[in-house]
Amino acid sequence: MNVKLFGNLRQYGGGSHVAVDLGEGRTVADLLERLFALCPALRPHVVTPEGDALLPHVNIMLNGRLIRDLQGLQTPVSEEDSVAIFPPSAGG
Amino acid sequence: MTLGGYANRIARINLSSGTVEYGQVERDLLRKYIGGRGLGVKFVFDNGPRVDPFSPDNLLAIMIGPCTGSAVPMSGRLAIVTKSPLTGTITDSHMGGFTAARLRWAGLDGLLIKGRAWRPVYLVVENGNVTIEDATHLWGLGVRATVRALQEKYGKDRTSVMAIGPAGERLVRFAAWLNEHDRASGRGGTGAVGGSKNLKAIVIIGDRSGQPQPLPERKEAFQEAVRMGQKAIMAGALTAPNKGGLSIYGTNVLMNIINEAGSLPTRNAKESHFEHGEAISGEAFREFNLASEPVCHACPVHCKKEVEVKEGRWKARTESMEYETAWALGAQCGLGDREPLIYMLDQCNDYGLDTIEMGVTLGMAMEASEKGLTPEVINWGDAEKMSELIRKTAYREGFGDILANGAFGAATLLGDPDLALSVKGQAIPAYDPRGVQGIGLGYATSNRGACHLRGYTIASEIAGIPFATDRTVTEGKAQLLKTFQDLFGFLDSMDVCKFASFSEGAEEFSAQVRALTGFDDITPEEAMRIGERVYNLERYYNNLNGFTGEHDTLPKRFFTVPGTHNSAGMLSQLPVMLEEYYRLRGWVNGVVPEEKLIELEILEREREAVR
Numbered sequence: 001m002n003v004k005l006f007g008n009l010r011q012y013g014g015g016s017h018v019a020v021d022l023g024e025g026r027t028v029a030d031l032l033e034r035l036f037a038l039c040p041a042l043r044p045h046v047v048t049p050e051g052d053a054l055l056p057h058v059n060i061m062l063n064g065r066l067i068r069d070l071q072g073l074q075t076p077v078s079e080e081d082s083v084a085i086f087p088p089s090a091g092g
Numbered sequence: 093m094t095l096g097g098y099a100n101r102i103a104r105i106n107l108s109s110g111t112v113e114y115g116q117v118e119r120d121l122l123r124k125y126i127g128g129r130g131l132g133v134k135f136v137f138d139n140g141p142r143v144d145p146f147s148p149d150n151l152l153a154i155m156i157g158p159c160t161g162s163a164v165p166m167s168g169r170l171a172i173v174t175k176s177p178l179t180g181t182i183t184d185s186h187m188g189g190f191t192a193a194r195l196r197w198a199g200l201d202g203l204l205i206k207g208r209a210w211r212p213v214y215l216v217v218e219n220g221n222v223t224i225e226d227a228t229h230l231w232g233l234g235v236r237a238t239v240r241a242l243q244e245k246y247g248k249d250r251t252s253v254m255a256i257g258p259a260g261e262r263l264v265r266f267a268a269w270l271n272e273h274d275r276a277s278g279r280g281g282t283g284a285v286g287g288s289k290n291l292k293a294i295v296i297i298g299d300r301s302g303q304p305q306p307l308p309e310r311k312e313a314f315q316e317a318v319r320m321g322q323k324a325i326m327a328g329a330l331t332a333p334n335k336g337g338l339s340i341y342g343t344n345v346l347m348n349i350i351n352e353a354g355s356l357p358t359r360n361a362k363e364s365h366f367e368h369g370e371a372i373s374g375e376a377f378r379e380f381n382l383a384s385e386p387v388c389h390a391c392p393v394h395c396k397k398e399v400e401v402k403e404g405r406w407k408a409r410t411e412s413m414e415y416e417t418a419w420a421l422g423a424q425c426g427l428g429d430r431e432p433l434i435y436m437l438d439q440c441n442d443y444g445l446d447t448i449e450m451g452v453t454l455g456m457a458m459e460a461s462e463k464g465l466t467p468e469v470i471n472w473g474d475a476e477k478m479s480e481l482i483r484k485t486a487y488r489e490g491f492g493d494i495l496a497n498g499a500f501g502a503a504t505l506l507g508d509p510d511l512a513l514s515v516k517g518q519a520i521p522a523y524d525p526r527g528v529q530g531i532g533l534g535y536a537t538s539n540r541g542a543c544h545l546r547g548y549t550i551a552s553e554i555a556g557i558p559f560a561t562d563r564t565v566t567e568g569k570a571q572l573l574k575t576f577q578d579l580f581g582f583l584d585s586m587d588v589c590k591f592a593s594f595s596e597g598a599e600e601f602s603a604q605v606r607a608l609t610g611f612d613d614i615t616p617e618e619a620m621r622i623g624e625r626v627y628n629l630e631r632y633y634n635n636l637n638g639f640t641g642e643h644d645t646l647p648k649r650f651f652t653v654p655g656t657h658n659s660a661g662m663l664s665q666l667p668v669m670l671e672e673y674y675r676l677r678g679w680v681n682g683v684v685p686e687e688k689l690i691e692l693e694i695l696e697r698e699r700e701a702v703r
Binding site: 004006007008010016055056059061063064065066068069082084086087088089090092 | 330337416557562
C-alpha cells in the first residue's frame with residue numbers, strides 16, 4: 001500500500017509516497033514499523049523514542065479519520081486503506 | 093493618568109470638519125476592554141449601532157493594544173473596527189507587519205475617524221499628532237502605487253503606509269486595507285468604509301529611538317512574561333521557527349491535511365475534496381514559487397510566504413500565499429494551477445480586495461453560470477475569466493458591479509441566494525462544516541459573519557490543540573468554541589496574533605498584560621471574562637441591529653448536500669450544537685438578555701449610549 005507523507009516528512013521519507021508491504025501486519029503500529037524499516041530517518045520525526053506513541057501534534061489519518069479518534073496506533077489497517085502522515089500542522 | 097503599555101493618547105479625527113482632537117481613555121474603560129478589538133468595539137458601540145456603514149457618522153476605529161510594539165511575541169497586529177457594509181454587523185479585521193508597532197511608536201493608542209472629507213485625503217501620524225493631507229493625486233491608484241508615492245515623500249525606514257485601492261474607492265463591499273507588506277485587514281469591507289470617507293491612506297511615522305515604547309508598569313515581571321512567551325513559541329511543535337509546519341510552509345500547510353479529511357469546500361462546496369489540492373498546497377508553493385519569508389513585528393515564526401511567477405502570462409511577485417487565499421481562488425473555483433493563483437492574489441492585493449470573499453463570490457458565480465443565471469459565462473477553473481472579473485469587481489464594471497456585493501449580495505441579485513456560502517452576508521473560509529462539526533458552529537455564531545478566526549476550533553478538531561477532539565462529533569463543541577471565542581476576544585484586544593495561541597494560553601497572555609499595564613487583577617480567568625465581555629458587546633450591537641438566532645445558521649447546502657471523499661455522507665449537525673451553545677452563553681435565541689449584560693458589566697452605560 002502507499003503511505004502518503006506531507007510537509008517536511010517528505011525529506012525524511014524520500015518523497016510524497018512510500019510503497020509499503022503490510023504483510024502480516026494488522027495495525028497502524030505494524031504499518032509504521034514496516035515504513036520505518038524502509039525509511040529509518042522518518043522514525044524520530046513521527047514517534048517517541050520508546051516508539052509507543054506519536055510525537056505531539058503529529059497526525060496520522062486513516063481514510064481521512066485521525067487515528068487518535070479511532071484506536072490510536074492499534075487502529076486496524078488493511079491494504080485497501082488510505083494512510084496519510086502529517087507533521088505538526090496548523091494555520092488559519 | 094499614566095498606565096504602562098499605553099501611550100495614553102487617542103486621536104479623534106473628523107474628516108468633515110478637518111479637525112483633530114486628542115484625549116485619553118478612561119482607566120476603567122481600558123481595564124474592561126484592554127485595547128485593539130475590545131476597545132474598538134466599545135467605541136463603535138458608543139457611536140450608535142444603527143448607523144449606516146457608509147454614512148459619515150460611521151466610526152472607523154484604527155486600534156492597537158497595550159502590548160503592540162513591545163517585545164511580547166507576535167505583538168504586531170492592528171485592528172480596524174467599524175460597522176460592516178458587507179454584513180451590517182459590527183466587524184473587526186486585523187493586519188500584521190509593522191503598521192501597528194509604528195502606531196505605538198508614533199505615540200497613539202488609536203485613531204477614531206468619522207465624517208467624510210470633501211476631497212480625497214490621507215492622514216499622517218507622527219509624534220503623537222495627526223495631520224490631514226490632500227490625496228487627490230493618489231485617488232485612483234492601486235495600493236502599491238499609493239504606498240510607493242507616500243514612501244517617496246515620507247521615507248521608508250521609519251514609515252508604514254496603509255491604503256485602500258480602487259475597490260475601496262468604489263465602495264466594493266469587501267474592500268480591504270493593506271500595508272506596504274501586503275498585510276491585509278481583509279474581512280468585512282473596512283476598506284470600503286475608508287473609501288466612503290474619502291480616506292485613501294494613513295502614513296504612520298515612528299521608531300523606537302529615544303524613549304522605548306511601550307513602557308511596562310512592572311519591568312522585571314514584564315521581562316519574565318516575555319521570556320515565558322518566547323520560550324513557549326520557540327519550543328512549540330507548531331510554532332518553532334524553521335521546525336513547525338506553520339513556520340516552514342505558512343498557513344497553507346493546512347491544504348493537504350484538510351483536503352485529506354474531505355473537508356475542503358470544493359467548487360462552491362458541491363464537493364468537499366479537491367483532486368488538485370496537492371498542486372496548490374504549501375508544500376508545492378514552497379518547492380516551486382517561494383520568493384522570500386518575511387516577518388511581522390516581534391515574530392520569530394515568519395509564517396508569511398512571498399511567492400513569485402518569474403515570467404509569462406502570470407508573472408507576479410506578492411505576499412503572502414495564505415491557505416485561505418489558495419483555497420478561495422483555488423479549490424472553491426476548481427482552479428489547481430499555482431501561477432494564476434499568484435497573479436490573482438497580486439491583483440487582489442493591489443486593488444484592495446478580500447481574497448476570501450472574492451474567491452467565494454467567483455465560485456458562486458461559476459455555479460450560477462451553470463444554471464444560466466449570470467450575464468456572462470464563467471466556467472470552473474477558468475483563470476483568464478476569473479482574473480478579468482477580479483478587475484471588473486474592483487472597478488465595478490459590468491458584471492463586476494454585481495460581484496462587488498460579495499457572494500451573498502451577488503447571489504441574491506442573480507436570483508438564487510442559496511448559492512452563496514455565506515453567513516450573515518459574509519463568505520465562509522476554507523473549512524467544510526460538514527466534515528468538521530465545531531467550525532460550523534463557529535461560522536454560525538460569529539459576530540462578524542462567517543469566520544474561522546472568532547473561534548478556531550480547527551486547532552482542536554484537526555491539530556489537537558490544546559487538546560484533541562473528534563472532528564466528526566458534536567459533543568463538547570459548544571464549550572470548545574466558547575472557550576476559543578472568549579480567549580480570542582482577549583487576545584485580539586491585546587492585540588497579539590492568534591497563532592501565538594498554538595503555543596501559549598490565557599496564563600501567558602494575562603501575565604503579559606498584567607506586567608505591562610499594572611492591571612494586577614487580570615488573572616487568566618479574568619482575561620477570559622474580558623474576552624466574554626467583548627463577545628457579548630458585539631452580539632448586543634448586532635441584536636440592536638435586528639440580528640437574532642435566525643441569523644445564526646449555515647448555508648442550506650451544508651444541511652442537505654452530503655460531503656464527499658473522506659467526509660462522504662456527512663452533513664452539519666448545527667442545531668444540536670447551537671442549543672448547547674446558547675445555554676452556555678446564557679443567550680435566548682441568539683439574543684443577549686439584560687441580566688447577562690449586567691453580569692458582564694456591559695449594560696448601563698452602554699444603554700445610555702444607545703439612546
